[in-house]
Amino acid sequence: MPTSNLCGKPGPNNDHIGGVPTIHYLDFMSRGRGQAVRLLFEDAGIAYTDVRYATDEYYTTYKKSKIAEMNPTATIPVVELNGHILTQSYPMLRHFSRVLGGTYDGKTEEELYFTDVVCDIVADWRTLFVAAFFSPNKDTDYPKHCSTARPNFLKAISQHLQGSDLAKRGPFVIGETFTYADIVLYQVLHDEELTREGRKGLKEYPRLVELVEGVEKRPNVSAFLGSERYLG
Template identity: 60%
Template sequence: MPTTKRCGTETAGNKAIGGVPTLHYFDFQSRGRGQVLRLMWEDAGIAYEDVRYSFKEYPDYKKTRIAELNPTTNIPVVELNGRILTQSYAILRHFARQLGRYEGETEEEKYWADAMCDIVIDWRSLFIQAFFADNMEETYPEHQRTARPRFLQALETHLKTHDLSASGPYITGKNITYADMVLYQICHDENLVQEGRKGLKDCPRLAELVNAVEERPNVKAFLQSDRYLG
């Protein structure tokens, strides 16, 4: 059976989005696209129900409960007041608009956050393809040697040279966006933020962004809590 845990207490953030959302996602430690939703909710002080499916039990639920919620049978899926929300990045942008934050203030900021998010989407697709391949012991090391450094270099360059990003610490400057959480999460999932940022030793600007995300008060408290699973 999937595990369900209530996280946090209701705040003005819950009122802004219309209630307490329920997240359906893998029991995959604190990793993956579903984790980015948790990061946003934790940062915004939003209470939520966290439903986690083990990889072993998920195939059965994929054909039943998840298929009822989402015809593509993909997760994360969010339930909120009878509504079903799918597609993780669309969900993030949806909540950003409802909260009036995390999206960027000007049209240029919104564009740049979306553009950087799209780069990370391309990176994550290759990461997932390599990490979950049947011959992962071959495909993932190859990914680490080739695709990953290419994306790291591109993102580092963008963060250093774009007019908005250069002012730091976030993608659009001083205000965090959903895209910062998306970027943080792929670095986390590729084990680049652990061990004193060892994996980001050649990317100081990206390391600055990672540090800024982790130092946000609610995120810091979350990472030090039993809700954070590594």
């Protein structure tokens, strides 16, 4: 049976989004696309019900039944809120940002565009990361990914951030304003294990270290990372 836990206490942002969302995701530590959605909830002080599926039960039972009934692509995360079902992690983040009054997005067209650019690069990166990390040939595929695709993404994103007048102000993708692009970028860096061990995997990318530190200093993110809810 999946586990189900209420995380946090409902606050004003639960009222803004219309209730307490239920997120369905794998029981995969504090990692993955679902964790990016949880991180937005954590940062925004949104209480959520966290439904976690063990990998075996997910693939043998729930993917084909409950998840497929809620989501035509039978993938997770899936969020239920007030009788509505939300699918696709990146659109979900944009949706919650809009519902919260644009709190997790840019304001100007230039900022909105640049936020989307960084998110799209991360989406491409995560697809390759997942393919290599969960490959049946992980022993060869993941080290290959770490020496080929991954440095290319790190370089490309660093170059974008260093070359943009918006990003130059730091620490985040569009400067001082924290957006959903920071959440997805932080989460892929975290899942690639580049945020730990003194950020040693990021030493050639100081702008990304600045961003990681900016994210981890957000008061609610910092409290989450120090709590029992953070599973590594």
